Amino acid sequence: MVLRGIDVEVLSGNILLVVGRNGAGKSTLLRIMAGLARPESGAVEHLADAGRTAFLGHRPFLYPKLSADENLAFWGRMHGRDLDRKARLELLSRVGLADFADEPAGVFSRGMTQRLDLARVFSQSPRLFFLDEPASGLDVASAALLRREMRQARDAGAGVVMVSHDVAGDLPLADRVLHLEATRATFCGRAADFDPGTLTGGRTC
Known part of the structure; x- marks a missing residue:
C-alpha cells in the first residue's frame, strides 16, 4: 500500500485518533509509525526510548497455554522488567x-x-502507545475500561496513537484527528475542529 504526503507528529500528553474508511491505510500507517513495517521512502523518528513504546493490535501478543499471570511475567522479562507476583496482580486488577x-x-x-x-x-x-482498533469486538464494559485507561495514560504524559472505526465513541478521547482517504490525509488538526461530514479545518499535525 502506498501512503502519500502524510506528515504527522505525536505529542506527549496527547491522543491522536486516526480514522477513515477500510483500506484507507490506517493500519499500515500505524505499523510504520510503531516500527513494525518499513516505509520504502520517507522517515519515522522516535524521540521516545524504543523500550518505552507499546503496540496493541487486532491479534493479542499472548500465549494461550500460559496463565494470565505467566503471560505478564514473560512479557515483563522480555522488556527487562522482572515483575513480582504482587506487581502482576496489580496490573491484572487494573x-x-x-x-x-x-x-x-x-x-x-x-x-x-x-x-x-x-x-x-x-x-x-x-x-508511547500504538493502538489498532483496540475496542473492536469488545463488550461495553471492556471498551469503557480501555478508553478510561487511555485517558489516564494521556493525562500522565504519554503519547497515544489510536486507529478507530468508532468515531463517535472515540472522538471525545482525542486531542487531534488524522483522517485518511485513499491513502492520503484529508484532515489533520484539532479534534474540536473535526467534522466528519465536511472534513474542513485541517492543519498540519
Missing part, C-alpha cells in the same frame, strides 16, 4: 482480571483477552 490470574489465556473471552493484552502493554510502562 483491568479487572485479578480473579483469573491463574487461568490459561486461551479460555478467555474476546473482551478478557483484550484486557489481558492491555495489561501486557501497561507492564512495559510505555510512554
Whole structure:
C-alpha cells in the first residue's frame, strides 16, 4: 500500500485518533509509525526510548497455554522488567482480571483477552502507545475500561496513537484527528475542529 504526503507528529500528553474508511491505510500507517513495517521512502523518528513504546493490535501478543499471570511475567522479562507476583496482580486488577490470574489465556473471552493484552502493554510502562482498533469486538464494559485507561495514560504524559472505526465513541478521547482517504490525509488538526461530514479545518499535525 502506498501512503502519500502524510506528515504527522505525536505529542506527549496527547491522543491522536486516526480514522477513515477500510483500506484507507490506517493500519499500515500505524505499523510504520510503531516500527513494525518499513516505509520504502520517507522517515519515522522516535524521540521516545524504543523500550518505552507499546503496540496493541487486532491479534493479542499472548500465549494461550500460559496463565494470565505467566503471560505478564514473560512479557515483563522480555522488556527487562522482572515483575513480582504482587506487581502482576496489580496490573491484572487494573483491568479487572485479578480473579483469573491463574487461568490459561486461551479460555478467555474476546473482551478478557483484550484486557489481558492491555495489561501486557501497561507492564512495559510505555510512554508511547500504538493502538489498532483496540475496542473492536469488545463488550461495553471492556471498551469503557480501555478508553478510561487511555485517558489516564494521556493525562500522565504519554503519547497515544489510536486507529478507530468508532468515531463517535472515540472522538471525545482525542486531542487531534488524522483522517485518511485513499491513502492520503484529508484532515489533520484539532479534534474540536473535526467534522466528519465536511472534513474542513485541517492543519498540519
